[in-house]
Amino acid sequence: MSALVYIIRKSFKNNVKGLIKKPAALIAYIILACLLVLPSLFAKSHQQTPAVVVDLDIAKSIFMAYTLFLFVISVLSSLNGASFFRMADVNLLFTAPIKAGYILIYGFVKQLASNVMLMLFIGLQYPNWKRTFGLTDGAGWVLMIAYMLLIIVTSLLGMVLYAYSSKNPKREHWIKRIIYALLILFIVPIVIKAVATGNLWASAVEWLSSDYLKYIPIVGWFSEILMGVFKGINTEILIYIIVNLLIALAAFIRIYRMDTEFYENVIAGAELSELALEAAKKGQAAHTNIKRSYRKVDAKFTLEGSLAIFQKQVLERRKKGFWLLPTRTIILTLAAAIAAVSTPVNGIELMLGILGVAAYLMLILDMVAVWERDISYHYIYLIPETPFKKMLASTLAEVINIFIEAILIFGIAGMILKVNLAIVLSSILAYATLGTVFIYSDLVARRMFGKIHGGILRIFFRIFLLIFIIIFAVTPAAIVVVFTDNYALGISISAVINGVLILLFTWIGTGLFRSPELP
Amino acid sequence: MLEIKNVTKKYGKVLAVDQMSFNVEEGQIAVLLGPNGAGKSTIIKCIAGLLQHSGEIAVGGHINKSLEAKKILGYVPETANLFDALTVEEHIHFIAKAYRLKEYEEYAKELMERFDLDDKREKLGKELSKGMQQKVSICCGIIIEPKVVLFDEPMVGLDPKAIKELKKLFIELKDRGCAVLISTHIIDTIKEVWDKILIMSKGKIVSTFLRDEVKDENEIEERYFAVTGGAQP
Numbered sequence: 001m002s003a004l005v006y007i008i009r010k011s012f013k014n015n016v017k018g019l020i021k022k023p024a025a026l027i028a029y030i031i032l033a034c035l036l037v038l039p040s041l042f043a044k045s046h047q048q049t050p051a052v053v054v055d056l057d058i059a060k061s062i063f064m065a066y067t068l069f070l071f072v073i074s075v076l077s078s079l080n081g082a083s084f085f086r087m088a089d090v091n092l093l094f095t096a097p098i099k100a101g102y103i104l105i106y107g108f109v110k111q112l113a114s115n116v117m118l119m120l121f122i123g124l125q126y127p128n129w130k131r132t133f134g135l136t137d138g139a140g141w142v143l144m145i146a147y148m149l150l151i152i153v154t155s156l157l158g159m160v161l162y163a164y165s166s167k168n169p170k171r172e173h174w175i176k177r178i179i180y181a182l183l184i185l186f187i188v189p190i191v192i193k194a195v196a197t198g199n200l201w202a203s204a205v206e207w208l209s210s211d212y213l214k215y216i217p218i219v220g221w222f223s224e225i226l227m228g229v230f231k232g233i234n235t236e237i238l239i240y241i242i243v244n245l246l247i248a249l250a251a252f253i254r255i256y257r258m259d260t261e262f263y264e265n266v267i268a269g270a271e272l273s274e275l276a277l278e279a280a281k282k283g284q285a286a287h288t289n290i291k292r293s294y295r296k297v298d299a300k301f302t303l304e305g306s307l308a309i310f311q312k313q314v315l316e317r318r319k320k321g322f323w324l325l326p327t328r329t330i331i332l333t334l335a336a337a338i339a340a341v342s343t344p345v346n347g348i349e350l351m352l353g354i355l356g357v358a359a360y361l362m363l364i365l366d367m368v369a370v371w372e373r374d375i376s377y378h379y380i381y382l383i384p385e386t387p388f389k390k391m392l393a394s395t396l397a398e399v400i401n402i403f404i405e406a407i408l409i410f411g412i413a414g415m416i417l418k419v420n421l422a423i424v425l426s427s428i429l430a431y432a433t434l435g436t437v438f439i440y441s442d443l444v445a446r447r448m449f450g451k452i453h454g455g456i457l458r459i460f461f462r463i464f465l466l467i468f469i470i471i472f473a474v475t476p477a478a479i480v481v482v483f484t485d486n487y488a489l490g491i492s493i494s495a496v497i498n499g500v501l502i503l504l505f506t507w508i509g510t511g512l513f514r515s516p517e518l519p
Numbered sequence: 520m521l522e523i524k525n526v527t528k529k530y531g532k533v534l535a536v537d538q539m540s541f542n543v544e545e546g547q548i549a550v551l552l553g554p555n556g557a558g559k560s561t562i563i564k565c566i567a568g569l570l571q572h573s574g575e576i577a578v579g580g581h582i583n584k585s586l587e588a589k590k591i592l593g594y595v596p597e598t599a600n601l602f603d604a605l606t607v608e609e610h611i612h613f614i615a616k617a618y619r620l621k622e623y624e625e626y627a628k629e630l631m632e633r634f635d636l637d638d639k640r641e642k643l644g645k646e647l648s649k650g651m652q653q654k655v656s657i658c659c660g661i662i663i664e665p666k667v668v669l670f671d672e673p674m675v676g677l678d679p680k681a682i683k684e685l686k687k688l689f690i691e692l693k694d695r696g697c698a699v700l701i702s703t704h705i706i707d708t709i710k711e712v713w714d715k716i717l718i719m720s721k722g723k724i725v726s727t728f729l730r731d732e733v734k735d736e737n738e739i740e741e742r743y744f745a746v747t748g749g750a751q752p
Contacts, residue, residue, distance in 0.1 A: 294603075296641075302616075316602070377602065379659070381567075382594055
């Protein structure tokens with residue numbers, strides 16, 4: 001056991017040392033830590049009236065949707081063999097004379113440690129949330145316990161499900177079908193209600209907060225536990241916590257008793273995790289590309305020079321089953337169309353709402369871009385073309401995609417809402433230019449922070465960027481709208497300011513294609 | 520054809536390549552020999568333009584990062600890095616088009632046959648074994664008919680037939696007037712092909728000699744141990 005404690009202690013120490021060697025990343029983390037801690041220190045803990053009066057049904061719906069999202073993602077990635085062990089653990093620990101149970105505990109500690117940051121974030125934000133939303137005393141503990149319990153239960157359950165499904169592909173199909181059925185159970189009633197009432201938001205809140213759903217194992221139970229932040233801890237919540245702990249215990253015992261069978265599954269899972277990690281380093285989405293099968297596509301390279309990079313990306317996309325339309329575009333287009341049909345709000349206001357929501361989703365979705373994967377290959381740097389041309393060619397497919405996405409989202413929503421063509425066109429331009437700003441801002445973030453810390457810092461870089469855009473692009477646009485009442489002009493102005501940012505970022509980002517510093 | 524003058528590369532405080540200077544002539548096979556961590560791969564990557572460095576590197580008289588240099592420089596990395604979704608054939612076509620090559624099909628076919636890839640041309644990069652991936656990587660480095668070519672530990676993972684074929688390829692490249700630079704730590708793999716040996720240790724060239732300066736192949740090993748302090752090759 002002391003050997004396992006040693007690994008955990010040394011790994012932590014070496015990670016901290018590694019961070020100290022990267023000043024830009026360290027500074028960014030310190031800023032991030034200050035942003036998390038300072039608001040809590042200065043929060044007034046005895047403020048009586050909350051700033052926002054929270055509708056409990058809305059809160060319950062949000063908790064339900066969030067728990068469902070985490071559960072589905074966790075189970076699906078477990079079925080793909082996600083494991084919290086690395087190959088180094090398999091090669092060095094599993095062959096060492098250490099009890100399997102201890103190794104399992106070690107695996108858990110690692111898994112939990114990777115989630116501690118988020119748990120602390122939740123804990124530190126508690127005074128703010130208490131002040132703003134009027135949470136009960138001890139709600140911080142409820143949030144932290146619920147989060148860690150959810151991680152423990154889904155991780156253990158995921159391993160049991162993987163061990164069960166890996167023996168027979170049919171089992172995996174069945175588990176996936178159950179998961180999809182669960183999703184249908186959550187989504188279909190909302191859609192039916194929304195079509196009937198014409199109000200998507202109210203339909204979603206009504207269904208997701210209904211008492212029927214709280215009896216659904218794990219998802220419903222956790223949603224109820226989270227409601228403890230408003231209601232306080234009652235007997236029902238205590239029962240749900242105990243039931244979840246029993247599930248975790250049962251799963252643990254099941255895994256512990258699997259013996260060699262467990263090791264085999266862990267090895268297979270660790271190999272996949274290793275591949276996923278490798279894929280993530282190359283800029284591919286972890287867990288999604290590992291088992292991916294590719295369509296056979298007969299295509300010839302016809303474009304020359306840097307444009308061959310663009311043609312390669314298009315060919316890769318066609319082999320993955322789509323051309324220039326990823327799933328995100330289809331989902332966003334459908335969501336915008338449903339919102340346009342079922343939300344009883346003025347056309348222009350709804351278009352602006354869709355623009356805002358789509359821009360926000362763009363902030364958090366598709367964090368890994370195709371160009372990032374490409375720059376991990378030496379070929380890109382050796383091709384005898386200028387870095388600027390190579391950068392444009394490597395990002396062209398994504399830029400085209402964002403323009404197509406913009407045309408689909410706002411074209412369809414605009415037609416349904418019958419808004420002025422100028423507003424549709426300016427919305428398309430604003431969304432597409434914002435998406436392009438994000439694409440090229442990722443190049444700048446990658447240049448500043450490197451790829452190791454890219455994931456976390458990039459999100460914050462994008463958030464800061466969005467704040468910058470709100471100040472320098474959205475505010476002037478809003479002023480123009482207030483004075484002229486011309487929405488199209490206002491939105492177009494923000495698009496022009498985005499254009500300036502694009503030029504700036506392409507100029508800075510080109511350097512990435514000049515000095516790769518490949519490992 | 521390949522000139523390296525006072526090249527230095529640091530990783531943080533670690534000096535990986537220290538004031539290194541050497542050249543490789545047209546039609547010459549030079550071998551960088553050295554223990555693990557000597558800086559062989561680092562200098563190769565510097566020449567390929569993949570790492571920032573101080574000092575000068577000229578490929579065919581052009582600065583290594585210029586377009587003119589890139590057009591005539593071939594590079595086969597230590598680890599084959601293939602695109603998952605491209606087939607063997609598509610890798611070669613992609614490189615050929617990116618380099619704006621004309622009439623390369625015959626040569627591509629010849630290379631694939633020589634490295635037993637002709638029956639795997641439809642296989643995806645991710646479906647190939649490590650050795651097969653290395654063969655594709657070699658074809659991609661050579662298809663551009665380079666005037667200077669860098670091989671970083673090229674024999675790793677190759678089967679005996681492919682090693683034999685690769686050695687023949689080294690000689691053919693040399694006969695075509697190409698400057699070939701090979702990095703390796705296994706002396707036996709380059710015994711029949713080398714013209715010049717550069718022994719590296721701790722980021723520096725500690726010994727350089729030509730083929731006609733040694734009595735027989737065994738002398739390479741003696742010289743190697745003499746200058747590297749007995750470190751295993």
